Amino acid sequence: MFELASVFVLLALSVFCCVIVFQDRRALFLSKFQRLLFISMACFAFLVAMEEVSWGQQIFGFQSGEFFDDHNLQKETNLHNLIPAMWLSTAINVVVYGCFIIIPLLYYCDFKVLALHKLLAWLPPIYWPSHYVVLMMAYSSSLHHYFSAITWSDTAALILSLIALLVYWLRVKLMSDILFTANLFIVIVCSSVYAACYDIFSQYNLQYEIREFVVVCGVFYWMVDWSLRLKEQMPPWLHDKS
Structure with missing residues (x-):
């Protein structure tokens, strides 16, 4: 169920990116790089x-070819199961934890003594994810x-992410931001409940299907947020929060 839900969101993202590129033909609100990015x-989302659906095999039930029968970990007609699952999940985790949680929070906390802050300052403000995207990824x-x-590194990364979120919440003084504070509290409570009831994720693939859907x-939210800001000539979220 969650796998199919991810497929629908990915297809919607692909269509959305195509629509933005089409609209840019007249409005001209994207740079050449941004057009290429969309x-x-x-293409990537499609x-x-x-x-995810093994190019229709999971829907229509056709047989895998000899190559995929011999080399695919699940004997399905797809490419991502040709490599060890641990490699793929590690790559996804690096992107999620690094690009959408830890690095943005370090930058938003404005620790100017860190060399990382100066290094990240070159990235245009429009591309930085809002702290609501960070919460979704956490x-x-x-x-x-x-x-x-198998998942000890996920637990360690989650704890680090929650600590980084709390540091950001305190340092930027977001106590008056009721929406963000409430959502941060929900994420912390959910993490505690899931840890206490960890057996609900005992089915190996289920946990990854749910996580992939949320990611x-x-x-999708990140792409919609900054692209519509460009289109409507609104300031980047990074400027809105300051």
């Missing part, structure tokens, strides 16, 4: 969606089978 994201990382040798929704 075209690439449209590719991932097709990979929530996605809470959805895993705790107290397992895909977070990426």
Whole structure:
């Protein structure tokens, strides 16, 4: 169910990116790089969606070819199962934790003594994810089978992410931001409940399907947020919060 939900969101993201590129033909609100970025994201989202359903095999039930029978980990007609699952999940975790949680929070906390802050200042403000995107990604990382040798790194990364969120909340003085504070509290409570009831994620693939769905929704929200800000000539979220 969650896998199909991810497919629908990915296809919607692909269509959205195509619509933005089409609208840019008249409005001209994208740079050449941004236009290329949207075209690439449209193709990438479609590719991932097709990979999720094994290019229609899971829907129509056709047989895998000899190559995929011999080399695919699940004997399905897709490319991502040709490599070890641990490699793929590690790559996804690096992107989610690094690009959408830890690095943005370090930058938003404005620790100017860190060399990282100067290094990240070159990235245009429009591309930085809002702290609501960060919350969505942190929530996605809470959805895993705790107290397992396989997921210990996920648990460690989640704890680090929650600490970083609390530091950001205190340093930027967001106590008066009721919406963000409430959502941060919900993420912390959910993480605690999921840890206490970790057996609900005992089915190996289920935890990853749910997490992938939340991550895909977070990426979609991020793309919609900054692209519509460009289109409507609104300031970047990074300027709005300051």
